[in-house]
Amino acid sequence: MRKILLILIVILLPVSGFTSDTPRLILNKMFKSVAKNWFPNNYYKFKSLELSGEMSITVPYSSVSRRLKYVQGDLSFAFNFDGVLQPSGVCKFNLQGDFGNVVYCVTPTKTITYSEDFNAYSISDSNTSNLNNFKSYFIKKINLLKDNFSSGRWNFQMQSNIVLGGDKCYKVTAFTPPPKEGARRNKRSNVIKLKELLTFYKKGKVVFFIRAKDYLPLRIEYSNDEQNIDSTITFFYGNGKQPASMYVEGTAANVSGRGDASIGYGNGILSYIQLSFSNALNQSYTFNANFNFKPSVDKSEFLFLPPSDAQLMGRENLKLLILSNVAGTLLRMQQAGINIKTLKF
Structure with a gap:
């Protein structure tokens, strides 16, 4: 009887979502779905x-410096x-x-x-690099993100049956250990560099809302108390599986901002991007x-x-x-x- 119970537990654990591997599996499926649907195989034929x-x-x-606070006008x-x-x-x-x-x-x-x-x-x-087509180029960029979350530095949690915008989603949370209090206090007083914003995924907490039917991301929430960053990216797909627009909002160095992007395609191939962003400093x-x-x-x-x-x-x-x-x-x-x-x- 004990052996039967152990076998049932082994079988049921992956289904119920309590193994530590399950969030990683869902996250890897998301990266695979993005590579497949956002960047279809037609990109293999493009060399430039x-x-x-x-x-x-x-x-x-x-907003450039306190020394310029009385200077009127804009830079x-x-x-x-x-x-x-070229992809290289x-x-x-x-x-x-x-x-x-x-x-x-x-x-x-x-x-x-x-x-x-x-x-x-x-x-x-x-x-x-030696890349010679744009499908390989985009896959390499996606794999950099995927490999980062497979590096062993992250802990994971997952919830199923989350509903976002009428779609059933997985909610996968990845987080690194919290910073020491002294490091957090020092970082909060500093202005965040653009490079740090672009490498947001290196540490902190990232929450992915992943659409259950096709494993595409609907929303990504990021927070980093040490660097005083808190941001959200929301993806809108319309009737397809490529994002037609994105909305970004968040706070960095105690300054809030928001922006949006419109994305156009021709036969599933990227044709234009229009992006605008503004913050509380005008x-x-x-x-x-x-x-x-x-x-x-x-x-x-x-x-x-x-x-x-x-x-x-x-x-x-x-x-x-x-x-x-x-x-x-x-x-x-x-x-x-x-x-x-x-x-x-």
Whole structure:
């Protein structure tokens, strides 16, 4: 009788969702579903991508530094871009706008940045891959996330039969051990860097609401008390299995913000993204991009050499020169005591 009970327990535990492996299994199914449905197999045939679009940023002087709190007006800039990209990371882009005219070119061995305004360029080492199609490119990005949650650093919990927007969902929670109180207190007083926002999944707590019928994510909630970040991303699918839009809201460094993105497709292939974001400091960002995936590579589109009379400069020095093109703001920032070397881009 005891053996029969043990066999029943072994059989029933996976079904009832009490094993530690079950949340990982559901999470892996989500990553697999995203790879299959968001990025269908047609992406295997695409070897290069034409990109074009524009980006604009508006930041009040008062939000840059306390020293500028009495300065009226905004620090703003905008630029257009167009270029070509391979899955390996090899690319060539032209940027035109408040930064001036800039060419950014990545070869398998070198990265070249050239400013037409200053007739100057910099060269640094590049880090490209051997990927030759965009399906592999997207799978690699997804696997980076999946491998992170399989690293052993995370603990998991799961609830079944959660309803979100009329859909039955799994709720999978992944979390790392909480930080020490001193670390939490110090981080709360710091402004969060963009790099930390983009690598949010490294620690903290992430809650996935995963649609039961197809394992696609409907909502991702992220919180990190140490870095003082709290955010939510909600996906809207319409009638298909690719996200037609996204809504983002959250708080970082005690500043709340929200944004949304519209996503367009042609025959299931990404064709455009329109993104806007604003926060409580009246900082606003807009980004629009058009995508044209191509089945072949025209190597001539990726070739670039600076003019023979262009000056070779260090990368950081060239960045400062390009930054000084942002219309009329450099002098006022320096007068206010802002060291522009601390600005990152």
